[in-house]
Amino acid sequence: MSKRVRLVIFGRQGAGKGTQCALLIERYGAVHISTGDILRAAVAEGTEFGRKANEYMSAGNLVPDEVIIGIVKDRLAKDDVVAHGFLLDGFPRTEAQARALVETLGASGIDLAVNIDVPLPVVRERIAGRGRSDDNAEAVERRLQDYEDKTMPAVRWFGTIGKLVEIDGVGTEAEVFGRLTEVIDTHI
Numbered sequence: 702m703s704k705r706v707r708l709v710i711f712g713r714q715g716a717g718k719g720t721q722c723a724l725l726i727e728r729y730g731a732v733h734i735s736t737g738d739i740l741r742a743a744v745a746e747g748t749e750f751g752r753k754a755n756e757y758m759s760a761g762n763l764v765p766d767e768v769i770i771g772i773v774k775d776r777l778a779k780d781d782v783v784a785h786g787f788l789l790d791g792f793p794r795t796e797a798q799a800r801a802l803v804e805t806l807g808a809s810g811i812d813l814a815v816n817i818d819v820p821l822p823v824v825r826e827r828i829a830g831r832g833r834s835d836d837n838a839e840a841v842e843r844r845l846q847d848y849e850d851k852t853m854p855a856v857r858w859f860g861t862i863g864k865l866v867e868i869d870g871v872g873t874e875a876e877v878f879g880r881l882t883e884v885i886d887t888h889i
């Protein structure tokens with residue numbers, strides 16, 4: 702049986718993070734915590750919270766830190782996560798979220814943060830080619846800009862606590878997955 706893993710996965714929109722997370726979950730049996738999925742479920746339920754969240758999301762803006770931090774804290778405390786480990790996808794998105802995460806779990810409560818790096822021109826091309834409904838040009842650009850301005854500081858912050866590994870995200874799904882598992886298996 703593989704070891705329990707506790708991972709944060711970073712990557713720009715279009716970096717292939719969703720695909721790689723699905724493969725990683727299958728291999729390591731950890732709980733997939735996607736804040737985007739959690740928020741989309743709330744939107745679909747049509748709750749008051751969902752309606753508020755959708756205002757941010759449809760414009761390509763981040764929902765406020767305090768809201769999302771509370772949601773993730775609750776999820777991390779659940780038995781399945783404690784027992785099987787986790788793969789955080791889409792969180793943290795800001796340095797404040799990163800700090801809150803490590804405050805909650807302690808640095809030893811996270812094995813590794815992995816950044817799947819795909820350069821901006823490459824993700825722009827990929828996104829233009831797939832035409833998803835949440836891919837309207839303005840919202841895409843805002844998300845990419847937010848990633849540089851808000852999320853990259855969170856990525857770098859994991860570097861300052863010695864938890865960050867960068868992976869080259871250009872290549873086939875299998876190649877990128879191979880790079881990921883090699884790095885993860887040597888760190889856990």
Ligand code: AMP
Nearest residue numbers: 736737757758762763764769791792794
């Ligand atoms: P994602 O599927 O991860 O791209 O998330 C979709 C949208 O949900 C994002 O564009 C944000 O509006 C919102 N969102 C997801 N995760 C977070 C987060 N950690 N902090 C703030 N907003 C988030």
